[in-house]
Amino acid sequence: MTTIELLRKEQGSSSMLCVGLDTEIKKLPEHLRLQANGILDFNSAIVRTTSEFCSAYKINFAFYEQYGEQAFSLIKNTLKFIPNTKLTIADAKRGDIGNTSGAYARAVFDDMGFDAVTVNPYMGYDSIAPFLEFENKIVFILALTSNSGSEDFQRMESDGKPLYRHVIEKALMWKTKAHIGFVVGATRPQELQQIREYAGENCLLIPGIGTQGGNITDVVQANSNKPAVINVSRDILYASDKEDFAEAAASKAKHYFSHLQL
Amino acid sequence: MTTIELLRKEQGSSSMLCVGLDTEIKKLPEHLRLQANGILDFNSAIVRTTSEFCSAYKINFAFYEQYGEQAFSLIKNTLKFIPNTKLTIADAKRGDIGNTSGAYARAVFDDMGFDAVTVNPYMGYDSIAPFLEFENKIVFILALTSNSGSEDFQRMESDGKPLYRHVIEKALMWKTKAHIGFVVGATRPQELQQIREYAGENCLLIPGIGTQGGNITDVVQANSNKPAVINVSRDILYASDKEDFAEAAASKAKHYFSHLQL
Numbered sequence: 001m002t003t004i005e006l007l008r009k010e011q012g013s014s015s016m017l018c019v020g021l022d023t024e025i026k027k028l029p030e031h032l033r034l035q036a037n038g039i040l041d042f043n044s045a046i047v048r049t050t051s052e053f054c055s056a057y058k059i060n061f062a063f064y065e066q067y068g069e070q071a072f073s074l075i076k077n078t079l080k081f082i083p084n085t086k087l088t089i090a091d092a093k094r095g096d097i098g099n100t101s102g103a104y105a106r107a108v109f110d111d112m113g114f115d116a117v118t119v120n121p122y123m124g125y126d127s128i129a130p131f132l133e134f135e136n137k138i139v140f141i142l143a144l145t146s147n148s149g150s151e152d153f154q155r156m157e158s159d160g161k162p163l164y165r166h167v168i169e170k171a172l173m174w175k176t177k178a179h180i181g182f183v184v185g186a187t188r189p190q191e192l193q194q195i196r197e198y199a200g201e202n203c204l205l206i207p208g209i210g211t212q213g214g215n216i217t218d219v220v221q222a223n224s225n226k227p228a229v230i231n232v233s234r235d236i237l238y239a240s241d242k243e244d245f246a247e248a249a250a251s252k253a254k255h256y257f258s259h260l261q262l
Numbered sequence: 263m264t265t266i267e268l269l270r271k272e273q274g275s276s277s278m279l280c281v282g283l284d285t286e287i288k289k290l291p292e293h294l295r296l297q298a299n300g301i302l303d304f305n306s307a308i309v310r311t312t313s314e315f316c317s318a319y320k321i322n323f324a325f326y327e328q329y330g331e332q333a334f335s336l337i338k339n340t341l342k343f344i345p346n347t348k349l350t351i352a353d354a355k356r357g358d359i360g361n362t363s364g365a366y367a368r369a370v371f372d373d374m375g376f377d378a379v380t381v382n383p384y385m386g387y388d389s390i391a392p393f394l395e396f397e398n399k400i401v402f403i404l405a406l407t408s409n410s411g412s413e414d415f416q417r418m419e420s421d422g423k424p425l426y427r428h429v430i431e432k433a434l435m436w437k438t439k440a441h442i443g444f445v446v447g448a449t450r451p452q453e454l455q456q457i458r459e460y461a462g463e464n465c466l467l468i469p470g471i472g473t474q475g476g477n478i479t480d481v482v483q484a485n486s487n488k489p490a491v492i493n494v495s496r497d498i499l500y501a502s503d504k505e506d507f508a509e510a511a512a513s514k515a516k517h518y519f520s521h522l523q524l
Contacts, residue, residue, distance in 0.1 A: 062358055062365035068373040069338065073331040095382065096324055096355055097409040103324035111330040120357065122384040122404055124411020142384055147359040149386020152432060153425065158418040163425065170414060
């Protein structure tokens, strides 16, 4: 499968929108907050009403891990609600020495069955290599992130290029069976445009729209119709804190879809 | 508590040895491999026979996450075996945008109750800040790791200094309630010696002894008696694959202790 085929698993689905399921108990509508299955009921409803507008769902592990023992069963049960025509992204930002990263790769791809993962490049090639062994998966490597801390090291210049560019250029030379993609924050449209030039046809995962301040029109323009998954989490999930939350989420998703239709 | 007090939680414990509980079913002695509680029985036995020789236990999350839903209950149940006089390190290498890293910090410190964590600096200050809010914890930031991939980006020079040095120098200026430490691989004794000069009295977590090739004598010399936790995992855990595994592990731990006694 090509990256594009992976991205368009559903015949006729043609959206760059990814819905980020950053679900937290304290942010649930009140009627769900007190229920044992609150998180799963919420995720199920969100997936049901938003799926016609998106091509992907991203699950950020942190929000689930804070609930301890239940974490991975919450993640796996959420995956069951997602139609298998959608791309599923494990936003786990993993990375460790080779044999250890192998265990992380088995966790997200074999045990949980995600289609894609986010990984951290700080530890270099062998920390990512075990993920790259999996065919028909996308491995999104952090390049330039959407947060203020991206200033600290990612922009540090070496040989006249910022670190994030070295990450991209080096990764594009790595041997891989998977598809390599990059995480580039929506809060940097100018750099996004430059990155598009040297990231070729590789897929970008672009978070930071909405609550984090990224502008959807700027991002679409900067990406110039290349393969991309544009993520919105809180702005869709928490569009309403009342019983109409799922409809409000659908309405927000529809709004983004109007910009992200292919 | 000072870092030193944290490291010497046990009155009279005076070892720099940390035992890494990188437990995998396929590496268990045969009689435990087929048991439902094999991992926990193994960890319990290892802790029982090695605890007199070490001051810390490190749990690398990857090895547990590969077992899916059970992951966090395996980790939490393992913590119950560890005497509360020992430092417990969550080797999770986490890092995400601020609000998300907050959830990871709650997971390891509040929910699981670890004393220390490893974090990845690539995303910069706000990705680590939520961990630094916790008093009496140690936050070990990856600096120069023990794997071959550390060549790829960590050594990249900017303003005449390698990236890992920028990480250390910048982190030492960050506002923190926790103690900041750094991960420096045992496979680089020369750089370890240099790092000791500019990391001051901050604690180093030094993995890479044994299976990874780091030499214990070189490391002790390079560290020159500054605060450090020196980790050995596989070489202790899998000293024997027979029923005498716990005694064999103790004997290996005792050997390392002879070099790491304070």
